[in-house]
Amino acid sequence: MDIIDRIKYDGPAFDGQWLIYKYPSDEFVLGSQLIVNQSQEALFFKGGKALDLFGPGTHTLTTGNLPILKRLVNIPFGGKTPFSAEIYYVNTTSxxxxxxxxxxxxxxxxxxxxxxxxxxxxxxxxxxxxxxxxxxxxxxxxxxxxxxxxxxxxxxxxxxxxxxxxxxxxxxxxxxxxxxxxxxxxxxxxxxxxxxxxxxxxxxxxxxxxxxxxxxxxxxPNNNIDKLKEALERKSELTVLGEDYYRQRSFDVLEKLAENEAAGSAANAGIGLGMGLGAGTVAGSAFADLARNLQVAPDAPSVSRREAPNSIVCNKCSHKNAPDSKFCGNCGDQFDHSMKCHNCHEELLAGSKFCGQCGQPQGIKKCSRCGHSNKPNNLFCEECGTKC
Missing domain, CATH: 3.30.479.30 (Band 7 domain)
Structure with missing residues (x-):
């Protein structure tokens, strides 16, 4: 093999693509010229070890600038002494x-x-x-x-x-x-x-x-982004509409029940309302509020549809009776034709709706959950604690 006395990078012209270039020959002599271009480094390599490194410039190889290689292969001093090594050019461009x-x-x-x-x-x-x-x-x-x-x-x-x-x-x-x-x-x-x-x-x-x-x-993938978009749209809709949406839906259901001739009576409407309670947690709450306000009671044969202005309200079942009744026409409870105000204890006529002394409302307020009879000014049920 010819002895190389001029060593130069002869790799691809497109400098930006390569990283390592191994020089084709591994036989050199002291005194050879090593040329290293800008953004390059030349490394001598032998026996699996990285030895002397040269930066950009023209270098004459001597034992002075190959100290590590000299110790490894015992290169004699002076002259054009041949030696073997591998030279790798490294591209340092970013x-x-x-x-x-x-x-x-x-x-x-x-x-x-x-x-x-x-x-x-x-x-x-x-x-x-x-x-x-x-x-x-x-x-x-x-x-x-x-x-x-x-x-x-x-x-x-x-x-x-x-x-x-x-x-x-x-x-x-x-x-x-x-x-x-x-x-x-x-x-x-x-x-x-x-x-x-x-x-x-x-x-x-x-x-x-x-x-x-x-x-x-x-x-x-598109199927995943569709899932997220649907979830986001649902969340935005519920945030914007909020509770008003569910209240409106509950009124729509009640309106349809009222228009339905098959409903027949207020009692049937109450059954339909009860079915609505199981439709969902939020909607059920809205129906429950409406049910409390409606206070739907079963029909009683003893009361005319045109009730007397001084009708007696049963303290037990809230049924309205004729002013001269001695017993409730719905539950049979005996009436006491005298009553006391819940607030000031003033003696009142049975069936009075308000106290003539303090003006507080009279009668009872039935719990929507357990049916317990509560005073009209109670905020919570005395029996189960549900809000009245």
Whole structure:
């Protein structure tokens, strides 16, 4: 093999694409000229060890500037002494447009809507070789190339690392920050910094500076985004309409019951109302409020539809009776034609609706839950505590 006395990078012309170039020959002599271009470094390598490193410029090889190699191979001093070694040129130019992307979707539970989503993430990053010795030692033999390695080789080498870290960091960030996937675009800058911090140390182990790591998009299949949009629309509708929506619906149901000739009587309307109570928690509450106000009572044969103005109200069942009745026509309870005001205890005529002394309302207020008879000014049932 010919002895090389002029060593120069003879790799591809597109300097931005390559990272490592192995010089074709490994036989050299002292006194040879080593030419290293700008944004390059030349590293002597022998026996699996990274030896002497040269920066940009023209260098005459002597035992003075090859001290590590001289000790390893015992190069004699002076003359054009031949020696063997491998020379690797390393490109130290920064490249900022390396693309990355998760190879398969990963599962994340949206913290706001509790929907499991299949998520993918994409972006780009930049790298610069900061330690040629460490980079050559770690990468040579790992990349599948005899003489040249480019950014694609390194990108493939680190692809699994990036995928694993991105899935872990993105999932953790979304869950702990309680960010909906519909809002994730707003946080891409902050999320990019978190991912950069999680990955850069691994690149540093190989003599590579990782910078400008960006997440350009976090997306998911259309069927998943449709689920989230539907949930968001439902939530917005309920927020805007609120309780008025349910009250309006309850009035609509009552109106339909009143229009329905098959309902027949107020008692049937009460049955329909009872069925409405089981329709749902919120709607049921609205119906319950209306039921209390209606105070629907069964028909009694002893009372005319045109009630006397001084009718007697039964303290037991609230049935209205004729003013001269001695017993309730509904439950048979005997009437006491005298009564006392609940507030001031003034003697009143039976059936009085208000006290002539203090003006407080008289009669009873039946509990809508347990049916207990309460004083008209009670706010809560004496028996079960339900709000009257």
């Amino acid at each position: 490249r900022l447009d390396n693309k990355w992307g998760t190879s398969v979707p990963f599962q994340v539970t949206d913290p706001k809507y509790n929907i499991i989503m299949a998520v993918r993430a994409f972006g780009q990053y930049g790298i610069t070789i900061s330690d040629a010795r460490l980079f050559i030692t770690k990468i040579v033999g790992a990349v599948n190339s005899d003489h040249i390695s480019n950014h694609d080789d390194v990108r493939k080498y680190f692809n699994s690392l990036i995928n694993t870290k991105i899935k872990e960091v993105v999932s953790s960030y979304i869950i702990h920050m309680k960010i909906s996937l519909l809002e994730i675009t707003t946080y891409l800058g902050e999320l990019s910094e978190v991912c950069h911090s999680a990955i850069k140390d691994e690149f540093n182990r190989f003599g590579i500076d990782l910078h400008n790591f960006y997440i350009e998009s976090v997306n998911f």
